[in-house]
Amino acid sequence: MKRLQxxxxxxxxFIFLLIGIIFILLPGPxxxxxxxxxxxxxxxYLxxxxxLKRSQRWLRxxxxxxxxxxxxxxxxx
Structure with a gap:
């Protein structure tokens, strides 16, 4: 169960990251x-x-x- 989660x-x-990259090119959040x-x-992953830390600093x-x-x-x- 833990491996499935x-x-x-x-x-x-990876899906959210891919959607975000697509939204850079297209209008979206x-x-x-x-x-x-x-x-x-x-x-x-390290x-x-x-x-994530870089993006948080940039957004701030x-x-x-x-x-x-x-x-x-x-x-x-």
């Missing part, structure tokens, strides 16, 4: 699917852990930039 987690992680797939794969930095931009826009008028 692990296999399903890996397969699901790639920002949701790529980290989700990496999170699922990071339970098993490379996925590293990419972008969120700060967007917050600053929105605040400046709000106060301007």
């Amino acid at each position: 692990s296999s399903l987690m890996i397969i699901g992680g 790639a920002v949701i699917f790529i980290p989700l797939g990496l999170a699922m794969l990071s339970t098993r 490379w996925a852990q590293q990419w 930095k972008r969120a700060v930039v967007i917050d600053r931009w929105l605040l400046n826009r709000k106060y301007r008028g």
Whole structure:
């Protein structure tokens, strides 16, 4: 049973990662699917852990930039 759950987690992680990559090219929520797939794969693979940390840092930095931009826009008028 545990091997089946692990296999399903890996397969699901690769599916979400693939959907996220497709959504980079097509309109869609790639920002949701790529980290989700990496999170699922990071339970098993070191490379996925590293990419997940990179994506989290990148998303955090972008969120700060967007917050600053929105605040400046709000106060301007």
